[in-house]
Amino acid sequence: MEHLDVLIVGAGLSGIGAAYRLQTQSPERSYAVLEGREDLGGTWDLFRYPGIRSDSDMFTLGFPFHPWTAAKAIADGPSILQYLRETASTYGITSKIRFGRRVVSASWSTADARWTVETPAESYTCNFLYVCSGYYDYDSGYVVDFPGLSSYEGRVVHPQHWPDDLDYTGKRVVVIGSGATAVTLVPAMAGRAEHVTMLQRSPSYIASRPAVDAVSDRLRAVLPEGLAHRVIRGKNVAFSSLAYGAFRRFPAHAAAFLNKAAARQLPSSIPADPHFVPRYKPWDQRLCLVPDSDLFRAFRKGSASIQTDEIDTFTPDGILLRSGEHLPADVVVTATGLKMVALGKIALTVDGRAVSVGDTFVYRGMMLSGVPNLAWCIGYTNNSWTLRSDLTSQYVCRLLNHMARTGTEVCLPEIAAEEYTKPARPVVDLTSGYIQRAAALLPRQGTTGPWRLRQNYPRDLVALRFGKLTNPDLHFS
Structure with a gap:
């Protein structure tokens, strides 16, 4: 049985970043990365649906130690996968x-x-287990058992398992969903399909953003690469943090701003209400990003349309809506969401006792109460994933180095008993359906101190990179 100082689980964005930090900031530790799939990349290797892309800018989604140099700030999936392979190869991680x-x-x-x-x-x-597998179930997405689905004679596909043999050229396509996957699929498929209809039960907030960051391009033209990357990264972090704070503080104004921005880009045949007026506050769910207004351009061209309604039943040649309208469809894409899991569905035991992850609390947003020498790497929901995941990896290295200096072998976070009597929230605190369905499976966050997970990069930067490691709730032995 091979022994290593640290085992990293997952070779996606988080795992590759963790490996780099470990071998540069705690180089005396032996490590390996265990990856369940046959290639690295994680999400960016798994998802192959048309138009797959980032919904964060690559200057912050990319690694701070390996600058993103491609032209597009909002990048397509294959480009991101190539970037991850290049990073892993460059630093000997592969x-x-x-x-x-x-x-x-x-x-x-x-x-x-x-x-x-x-x-x-x-x-x-x-000695230490670092789980970098994210929180999506790679085995299957969320599947809805729609009425009459068995009678449908067309093709039904889920974006998480996109078939290589699907030819939708000249076909009538219905994409069910209103989240990030749906708004990506619709414009990507509209160029080849006869027509694409986006069918949503309720709308989401959608914001347009240029795929190419003109300011960043000018900075890269005049500054050395390393300095340009740091300046651009800082600029984008500041902008996203300020925008998120303003949206949360003034939700009515934010909603009006987003709704008006969507209305200005729609053709006269598509009213903003009800199709682009959500029932929730901005950032109660993750904001959907469309680069270069591609979704709205598809609507204006007439190659795509939108329906806000509920499904009554599938028919042999389409979908009958509650309103009585029938949508003909040769292909139906069920972009109905993902399934969330905790720690990659790893069954944990501590001294023979099974750990119910849903009953634990997160310390510093990464360690589980009552579970020694383990960290779980997750990113932000309001900002680029890598901003948080990289801070987590650097904190883990600081923790390992502290244990080496002090001659301790075990670090165990333990939450005070009274915290169990207070209202707790899931570690991912959004109202999105996929998160609510998994709330009982995910660890919880507390109300104060290191047990509360704040979506605040500047604050986390200070606490995780420079803050004290010792804390009454973290026990070393």
Whole structure:
């Protein structure tokens, strides 16, 4: 059984970043990356649907140690995957990845001060377990059992498992959904399909943004690459943080701003209300981004349209709506959302006791109460994922170095008993359906101090990179 100081689970954006930080900021630690799939990239290798792209700018979604140099700030999936492969190769991380090793269980022994990690093929032991598998279920997306679906004679596909043989050229397509996946698919498919209809039960807030950042391009033209990257990254972090704060503080004004911006880009045949007037406040759910107004351009061209209604039943050749209207469809894409899981569905035990992750609280947004020597890497919901994940990896390295200096082997976060009596929120605090469905599975956040997860990068930057490691709630032994 191979033993390593640290095992990283997942070779996606978070895992590659974690490996870099570990080998540069805690280089004396041996490590390996266990990846369940046969290639690196995580989400960017899994999703292959038309138009797949980032919904954050690549200057902040990319790594701070490996600048994004491509022209587009909002990049397509294949370009991001190539960037991840290049990063892993450049820093010697690829050789550390063990592909086809899906972690199914991990058991902690206090007597040995180590984890035993099991994959279907082999076992490992480690002193510290760092789970960088995100929180999406890679096995399947969220599937709705629509009435009459079995009678439908066309093709039904889910974006998470896009078939290579699907030819929708000249076909009538209905995309069910209103989230980020749907607003990406509709304009991407509209160029080849006869017509694409976006069918939504309720609308989402949608904002347009240029795919190419003109200010960033000017900065890159006059500044050295490293300096330009830092300036652009700082500019984008400041803008997104200020915008998020303003939207949360003045939700009525934010809603009016977004609604008017959408209305200005719509053709006269599509009214903003009800199609682009959501029932929730901005940032109660994640904001949908469309680069270069591609969704609205598809509406103006007439190659795509939108329906806000509910499904009564599928028919052999389409979908009958509650309003009585019938949508003919040769292909139906069910962009109905994703399924969330905690820690990649790894079964955890501590000294023979099964850990119910949904009953734990998160310390510093990464460690679980009552679980020693383990961190879970997740990103922001209101900003680029990598901003938070990179801070987490740097904190883990600081923690490991502190333990080495002090001769301690175990770090255990423990929350005060009274916190269990207070109202708790899930670690991902949005009202989106996919999050609400998984609320009982996810760890919780507390009300104060290191148990509260704030969506605030500047504050986290100070706390995680420069703040004290010692805390009454974190026990070293």
